[in-house]
Amino acid sequence: MLDFIGRLTARQRDPRLLLGPGDDCALIRAAPGRAIVLTTDEMAEGTHFLLPRSTPEQIGRKLARINLSDMAGMGNAVPVAALCGAGLPESTPWQWVKEFTEALMSELNSINVSLAGGNLTRSDKIHVYLTVTGEAKPSETARRGGARPGDIIFGIGAFGEARAGLEILLSGKPAETRFKKLLDSFWLPPIQLEAGAVIGKRKLAAALMDNSDGLYKSVKTIAAASGCGALIEVNEDARSPALAAYCAARKKNWRDYVVSGGEDYGLVLAVNPRKARGFIETFPQACCLGVMTAGRDILFHENCKPRNFEHF
Ligand SMILES: [Mg+2]
Incomplete structure (x- = not known):
């Protein structure tokens, strides 16, 4: 899978991504005056989806969206790059992995987010997770704790x-x-x-x-x-x-x-x-x-x- 991600991501041309998948870590250029915004979320078989009633494409697209939604919930946070991890049973068909990854990449690419790396492990059930990093001017972020009576x-x-x-x-x-x-x-x-x-x-x-x-x-x-x-x-x-x-x-x-x-x-x-x-x-x-x-x-x-x- 990681070779596959490497091939998929080789075409990424985001100047903010100084080093993408293939090394121990990715390197992202930090914009001056901006804070780094981080969020992560996961989807687990049996908890977030039932395998017979979902396609890899649906899971890949939703995994991207639920993470990006957290960025939207912070105000003007611009997502930049993402790290994807997956725990997969040995029996998972290659086609499943391919369709999941392509769907995830298509969601990320559509809003200019690079896939900066990934991790794969064996597990009993399918479990996929994503971390998205972005940047924001702290003054343009909005938090949960600022409401007042009458708002x-x-x-x-x-x-x-x-x-x-x-x-x-x-x-x-x-x-x-x-x-x-x-x-x-x-x-x-x-x-x-x-x-x-x-x-x-x-x-x-x-x-x-x-x-x-x-x-x-x-x-x-x-x-x-x-x-x-x-x-x-x-x-x-x-x-x-x-x-x-x-x-x-x-x-x-x-x-x-x-x-x-x-x-x-x-x-x-x-x-x-x-x-x-x-x-x-x-x-x-x-x-x-x-x-x-x-x-x-x-x-x-x-x-x-x-x-x-x-x-x-
Ligand atoms: Mg949230």
Whole structure:
């Protein structure tokens, strides 16, 4: 596999990558005045995907995207290079490795990120992981802990679609055409790097993170990091047509999906009310999801109070 990565990456021509795969370490040129931004995430068979219901291409693309989503969640962080590792059973077909690696490379190359190295080991189940390094002006990064009571909570991206997509996937039945979008949201979540960059450059967010574990958990994380509480309110602007159609057909409450669906990978942020107008003008697609409050409680508007919520 490493020879294969070497061949795939030999064509990379990023001047920031001084030394790519093939030596003990990669060398990346550090830009003056920028901080190095680092993130890592993994996908394990049985935990993040079921082998019979996923293709190597889906896994490769999603592995790249979930890592890049963390970069988007930092504001104006520019990803530069990535390191990929894999634990693979001996029985893994060569074709699987090839399709996984090509899909990963295609995602990375599409946003100018080089694959700077990799590691391969034998394991019982498939386990792939990626580390992405990037750079940012510290003043243009946005963190989780800056929200204040009165800040408005906004979301960018589709909320709840990935959970619906996962349900379709686990049902084992082929999705009706009108629900294909939901499967795509699970496997190919759109990553909000451009939105994150604008938010960081214009300092629009008091607090920002990517929405990997669902709206409730994101708001709870921002509130805890910021030392305040929140009131979550979900209105029609958060309802995507694909999710609405799915929930109508299955007689489900779409707000449950928005509040507690995971793996959507949009952005959740708290915006000072003075910056709210500028934010909405910049991101007309954003939805308003509540307000930060004094105290420490996470409260729900009557319209989206989750039932059976104890497991959180
Ligand atoms: Mg994250």
